[in-house]
Amino acid sequence: MKYDFIIAGAGCAGLSLLYSLLQEPTLQKKSILVIDKDNKKKNDRTWCFWEKKPGLFESIIHAKWNTLEFLSSDFEEKLDLGTYTYKMIQGIDFYNFVIDFAKKFSNVTFLQESIISINSNETSANVKTIDNSYSSNLVFNSTAIFNPEITEENSLLQHFKGWVIKTEEPIFNPEVGRLMDFRIAQEHGATFMYVLPTSTTEALVEFTLFTPSLLEKESYNSALKKYIKEELNIDNYTITHEEFGVIPMSLAKFKKNPKKNIINIGTSGGYTKASSGYTFQFIQKDVAQIIENLKLDNNLNANLSFKDKLYNWYDRTLIDVLLSKKLTGKDVFTKIFKKNSPEKIFAFLGNESSLLEDIAIMKSLPLKPFLVSGIKQLQNKN
Incomplete structure (x- = not known):
């Protein structure tokens, strides 16, 4: 059997995509195979994120806050988040919520197998596990198979x-x-x-x-x-x-489209924000774009927008500053929180700020180390 979609990995990205596919009337009848080595029965993680409005997973929010504290050696502040709310979801609640919903659809199959390779040709993609091989029109991958090498240098x-x-x-x-x-x-x-x-x-x-x-x-x-x-x-x-x-x-490059008919999602697709590690909301934005493109039969291999590239450059610049020890993380975050409103900081960290707001955040920080690292990242093509 050839599936319409295979979702390789049933973590946050894979299950978020599955849930959104099944919410969309034009896509919910597609044949979908979800493969993961784990049974998703453990409360193995907690996701925290911020958003302005109730989201897709509002019903399983475990706790939320409109006030947060920032504490450092020379600066302490209670932060009113304004229009943002900081939210927490427990892993087990998320897994149960999506999987229980998906089990209502006979066109969705779950398999607990270990994936060893993912390949493709002009017309299809193939996922090979230890025991079997499965084909589909598209594979959405959140495993580490195509991840770049992570070293202490990069x-x-x-x-x-x-x-x-x-x-x-x-x-x-x-x-x-x-x-x-x-x-x-x-x-x-x-x-x-x-x-x-x-x-x-x-x-x-x-x-x-x-x-x-x-x-x-x-x-x-x-x-x-x-x-x-x-x-x-x-x-x-x-x-x-x-x-x-x-x-x-x-600083390593995570490829969105490693091969034809294969789309990387989640951390594998570069949707962990390099400067903060936050992932949950960036996955939701990527999933929403994937659904929109599938609905309109648009190219899923579309290039990043200018704004996305700009935020990537911001992130890479900060990582280089920290790796090269030009400034400490404590110094960077203290200066940002000391000189900017929480709402503007959360907009910046969520890739939702305007260019003027970006400039205001940058003015909070010493120019020279960021200028040197920023130029270095512009010159780095890898």
Whole structure:
């Protein structure tokens, strides 16, 4: 059997695309095969993002905030997000929501198999697993098969360990999240904590770093224990959930269309924002564009817009500044949050700002290091 679409990988990107395909009347009857090595039964991650209006997945939002704190050595501020809301979705809620919806469609098939290769010719694409081979008109890939080489020279890794902790006494204010706390040691590189309370007795506490390499396993636990005790002043708590993740923040080029009839989505397609690691909302924007192009039978291999290229250049410039240690991540983010309104910062980080707003953000930062790195990235064709 030849499918209309194969979705290789059932993570955030693959399932977001599946859900949107099934929401669109002109596409929902297409034959769709979804392949992933995992059964998606674990609560393996948490996605946080911001948006102005209720989104496709509003019904499974676990918590949300209109006020966030930014903390650094010489600057502390409670941030009113204005028209934006910061939202959290738990991985298991997302998986269950999309998969349960998709099971209502007889034209959707799920397979739990390990993908080993994806290839194509002029008329179709082929996905090979350890046991079988499947063909389709189009493959949407979110696996790492076509990813560029990630090295310490071309990339920072955003790596994080998070604990959901539950306290005996009411300690947290669930109305205020802590977006970034840079008051902790910075010896490894850009390092911060964030704290997202979901009730007066429960919060996600996450230790996050932007560095070329990972730490020893116990280092993450030690940092979390120290912060919870010394900064949150909590001695008695229970860890109800743990998560660990690594996101590439890279100068390497992630190809949108590695081969004919194959479209990379999610991180594989370059939709993890290189300067921040945020992914969820960028995936939703890409999926919306894919659906629109499929509806209109447009070319899915279309080039990036000028604005997309501009934001990519901003991201690559910041990564180069951090990799070359011209400035620290703590310095960069502190200056941005100190001199700009939260609404303009979130618009900038979400690729939704105007050119004048971009210039205002840039004026917050020292010119020379960004000028040198920006010119370098313009000259870099790789």
